């Protein structure tokens with residue numbers, strides 16, 4: 001009899017989004033005339049911009065001619081895409097990378113999950129709380145944890161609470177950890193790390209011989225000068241950090257699928273004998289065996305993101321979402337609601353009014369304002385009492401949603 005991976009049974013069933021769906025369905029059945037506005041999603045809503053679409057089409061047409069047909073590409077992605085990203089996105093930050101340090105992939109969800117392949121199970125892992133659930137659940141799946149306790153904390157994983165009390169900037173773990181997940185700009189809190197804060201983490205990682213897994217999926221949403229777009233802007237980070245980037249939120253590629261992972265050649269970890277071994281080589285080997293590259297038309301489209309025209313168009317879409325974020329933030333603040341994020345990220349993280357629980361606020365917002373958001377507790381125990389609103393959506397809907405919220409909670 002085949003045995004399953006028992007670690008999967010430790011996972012809490014995908015509870016958050018099914019539960020939201022269920023409550024919204026029940027509400028719309030009971031209130032068929034209500035115009036429900038969804039600000040709960042973590043997915044883009046605007047279409048691909050013209051320059052990217054054109055490159056995508058050209059890539060498809062290339063596939064139909066024998067002279068320009070492309071079969072299997074390099075598992076690491078085409079050099080021309082890696083070099084474009086290096087020249088257009090890292091070089092301007094003062095970050096020099098080699099082509100061989102950039103691995104093109106079909107998105108950073110997979111990469112942040114698959115990276116665990118190259119690390120021993122004995123590593124101690126630290127994650128933020130609240131958090132993008134992938135980091136937590138993939139560590140449970142590989143067997144790095146015991147069971148979850150009544151709060152939802154898995155035994156053996158180290159959680160770093162991020163709340164208003166610490167300005168969403170977690171304290172360093174008090175026990176020795178080997179891998180530290182950081183995500184800035186952050187999902188779900190929408191907050192960022194300053195250069196000093198990131199330098200603190202790099203320093204901590206170097207001193208403690210830990211590796212930082214840095215998720216920069218929302219890098220393109222940074223508006224404030226001085227906020228690092230890449231962890232490699234910090235001196236020493238190449239010796240202690242892997243960075244994940246994605247075209248998903250940057251350029252609307254959630255349904256197209258393209259991302260990249262940077263593993264600097266000088267980044268090492270120790271083998272069983274205590275030798276320092278390059279992680280770049282291990283990841284290269286891993287991708288070569290388990291991955292067969294991103295489709296050629298997708299990589300053509302991704303390269304167009306960084307053309308002058310493409311980038312200008314992409315920035316307009318990002319600005320559109322950020323304007324939504326501003327509208328949400330300013331109106332909630334005017335209604336007397338405490339808000340975080342929304343300046344360098346498409347998410348607004350709000351403190352639920354009147355000390356309501358996350359789900360209690362969800363129900364109230366749905367029933368009284370017909371607006372759907374995401375309960376903060378769904379991202380981790382420290383998210384209890386918080387709520388996430390997303391700026392992905394149309395400006396009209398966002399304006400209507402905040403108008404209803406102000407009617408309900410406004411002090412005027």
Ligand SMILES: *Cc1c(COP(=O)(O)O)cnc(C)c1O
Pocket residue numbers: 042106107108109110132183187215217245246247248249253254258259
């Ligand atoms: C959306 C998102 C990603 C991107 O995932 P893809 O697989 O590239 O679409 C990565 N990290 C976080 C925190 C995200 O919210």
